[in-house]
Amino acid sequence: MAFLSDVADFFSTSANYWGDEGMVNRVVEHVGMSSASLLTAMAIALPLGLVLGHTDRGGPLAINISNLGRAVPSFAIIVVTASVVGIGAAPAFIALVALAVPPIVTNTYTAIRSVDPEVRESAVGMGLTGGQLLRRVEVPMGLPLIMAGIRTSGVQIVATATLAALVGWGGLGRFIIDGLATRQFEEIFAGAVLVAVLSLLVEAGLSLLQRAIVPKGLRADGMPTLGPIAPASDLG
DSSP states (O other): OHHHHHHHHHHHOGGGTSSTTSHHHHHHHHHHHHHHHHHHHHHHHHHHHHHHHHHTSSHHHHHHHHHHHHHSOHHHHHHHHHHHHOSSHHHHHHHHHHHHHHHHHHHHHHHHHTSOHHHHHHHHHTTOOHHHHIIIIIHHHHHHHHHHHHHHHHHHHHHHGGGGGGGTOOSTHHHHHHHHHHTOHHHHHHHHHHHHHHHHHHHHHHHHHHHHHSOGGGSTTSOOOOOOOOOGGGOO
16 A cells, blocks of 8 residues: 555656656657657668568568567667667667567568459559559558558557666656666656556557558458559559
C-alpha cells in the first residue's frame, strides 16, 4: 500500500509534469524520437519491399538479411554505435531505425507477392504498365499486411526507445534509469506505465490509420474484393 501511495503522489505532484525532466517534456522527446525513427525506417523499407515484391528479384535474400537484423539486440547496436559516434540521440536513432526496418520490409514484400497471380495477369492484360500495376492493384491489395508491419515496428520502437536513456538521451527511459540510480521505485513504475500507455496509443492510432486508408473490401471485417480495374488510358 505504501508503494501505491508513493506512485499516486508521484502522479499527483504537478512539479513532476513540467520542466526539462518533467513527464510532458519526456513524452514529447519520446514521441519525437519514435516518430523520426519510424518515418526514416518507412522511407528505407517501403520502397525496398515494394520493388522486391513487384519484381520478385532478390526478395528471399533481402528478407533473410532483414530477419538477421532482428537477431541483433537493439542494446548491442546502441552500445556499438555510441562507441563510434558518441553518446546522445544518434546511437539511439540508428538502433531504432535498424529495429524497425525488418518487419516493414518483410511484410511489404510478402504483401505484394501475395496478390493473386490471376488478378495481376488480368491487370496486365488490360494494358496496365508495371508502375500502374503496383500503384493500382498490388499496393491497395497489400495494404493490410503492409500496415501490419508498420504497426509492429511502431510499437517496438516506442518500447525500445526507453534504452536510449542508457546513452545519455532523454525520453521516458530517463524515469527508469534515474529511478534505478536513486532507488525511487515509484519513478521507475511511472516510467514503465507511461511507456505502456504510449505503446497502446500508438497501436490504436496506427490501427485507425489503417482503417482509414485500407479499402473497405480488404479490411479484416470485410470480404477481400477487387473492384473493376480501369483501362490503362484512364490511369495516371
